[in-house]
Amino acid sequence: MKIAYFVLPHLGGTYTVFRNLRAGLAPHGIELCWLGFVPVGQGLAPGLEREAAFGTLVEVPSQDDDRVAARLMEKAILAGAFDGVVVNVLSDRIQTNIVRYLPADLLRLMVVHNITPGTYAAAEVIQPHVHATVCVSQRCRDDLVKRHHFPAMRTSVIANAVAIDAFSATDRSPRPIGQGLRLLFLGRIEDASKGVLWLPDILTRLPASSTLTIAGEGPDLRRLKAVMPEDAPRVIYAGPVAAQAVPALLARHDIFLMPSRYEGLPMALVEAMTAGCVPVASRIRGVTEMIIEHGRDGLLFPVGDTVGVAEIVRALDKDRARLGSLSAAARRKVEGAFTVERMAADYAAILRGVAADPPPIAAPLPMDAWSMPRGLRAGLRTFLPRPVKNWLRGIRERL
Known part of the structure; x- marks a missing residue:
């Protein structure tokens, strides 16, 4: 056929x-x-x-x-x-x-x-x-x-x-206490669906040691850079990322940040969990709830709740054992069902x-x-x- x-x-x-x-x-x-x-x-x-x-x-x-x-x-x-x-x-x-x-x-x-x-x-x-x-x-x-x-x-x-084998060779080293968490946004740089213009507010509420990498391209990239410039401390714009480079990129980050307003079932979310990059995502009924069990293999927050996002990240920054547990559970979730x-x-x-x-x-x-x-x-x-x-x-x- x-x-x-x-x-x-x-x-x-x-x-x-x-x-x-x-x-x-x-x-x-x-x-x-x-x-x-x-x-x-x-x-x-x-x-x-x-x-x-x-x-x-x-x-x-x-x-x-x-x-x-x-x-x-x-x-x-x-x-x-x-x-x-x-x-x-x-x-x-x-x-x-x-x-x-x-x-x-x-x-x-x-x-x-x-x-x-x-x-x-x-x-x-x-x-x-x-x-x-x-x-x-x-x-x-x-x-x-x-x-x-x-x-x-x-x-x-x-x-x-996802193809699990593509992620098997990526090593995830635990982040030592004292070194800030590495956050990643990966996807289309668009505010209407992805909520990217909430990222600056989220970052300002996080510990000064935290960093945010923004990977991808899209129609709102210029607007995002206008409020969060490339030379701003703690911000890295990685540009578009080839598919074969995604596993290594995810392995270098601790938290996958997804502040979307709506989704289907984003590939980047499934890939992040496969790599053990802990998802912190908008609670979208029947979508993110379908793959993330809150508190077990990821964490969910109400759409647009930037204060809630910051509280989640701050708590994980102080509890690296929980971060590691969520990371391992996220990968097991994908291996079992996705x-x-x-x-x-x-x-x-x-x-x-x-x-x-x-x-x-x-x-x-x-x-x-x-x-x-x-x-x-x-x-x-x-x-x-x-x-x-x-x-x-x-x-x-x-x-």
């Missing part, structure tokens, strides 16, 4: 999921290949050229409308002799929409990576055209089944997972089941009638001021 996974190689969680899933599905006789598009002449991002061996890059005229890209994507899918496709909802709007137009004999699997109203609206639009839906967290499945009427028998939870082997086996079972007995889905739409449905267009929430949206997101999680 050969499956196209809609994603463009990049330094980020969605592509890390692809890489792990590709390796995990191979023993099941399933070949997973990435499929993505870029404007003509752009090519893959520097440093990712070797990923071309695992997928197909579709070049599209940058000035043409969605239909041109959609037709070229369809042509690449048919030319690749794929048996099915995996669409990551809202990773790209054209690729999300195209599942409504593909030939009827192609298997379609939808993966929902986030819990936002916009993500759910997009998923609802294409649900009649997919054979099965995978949610990366329990919260996501509960929302889709209970509130958006997704068929329960065709909606599953498969958590993102392995690539388990993730791949679950995906393989769904793909095999759908191939053997495909459930009825809506007939494909004609490509000549291509249009972007309402659920894939910007809604009214898009135009709300950022502070208002952020306030509403915080309230949503606290209620």
Whole structure:
């Protein structure tokens, strides 16, 4: 079986999921290949050229409308002799929409990576055209089944997972008392979802010996540096980090700080726990609670509670034995429940089941009638001021 996974190689969680899933599905006789598009002449991002061996890059005229890209994507899918496709909802709007137009004999699997109203609206639009839906967290499945009427028998939870072996060679030396704790933020530098603009307030409340490394890139990096400059004491901006360098980076830090407003199930969190980097994360119902057992293998705080974060870190700074216990328990949690082997086996079972007995889905739409449905267009929430949206997101999680 050969499956196209809609994603463009990049330094980020969605592509890390692809890489792990590709390796995990191979023993099941399933070949997973990435499929993505870029404007003509752009090519893959520097440093990712070797990923071309695992997928197909579709070049599209940058000035043409969605239909041109959609037709070229369809042509690449048919030319690749794929048996099915995996669409990551809202990773790209054209690729999300195209599942409504593909030939009827192609298997379609939808993966929902986030819990936002916009993500759910997009998923609802294409649900009649997919054979099965995978949610990366329990919260996501509960929302889709209970509130958006997704068929329960065709909606599953498969958590993102990591390749344990990639982290086995990383040594974690205990931090001596007297030396400050090393905190790490790793991910997209974006305030709306990741809450990065809370980081300066958190750091100012910590002991002077604590340091904070910020690894990644994103649209709010400039804003973050404006309030917490690169030359500020105790702050290190590490920039984007290649996947193969992540285990060593995590091993050099004591605490993984995740002040997010909303998530699906972030790969960086699973990776941090695998490396024994103790997670201190926002309490997001059905998401972070799904992997972190508060007080046992990590610590949770209410969304936006910067005072609470500082209190947690200060307590761990004074109790290194507890820090070590949480570190060991975090790694055991991943080894027991979040392995690539388990993730791949679950995906393989769904793909095999759908191939053997495909459930009825809506007939494909004609490509000549291509249009972007309402659920894939910007809604009214898009135009709300950022502070208002952020306030509403915080309230949503606290209620």
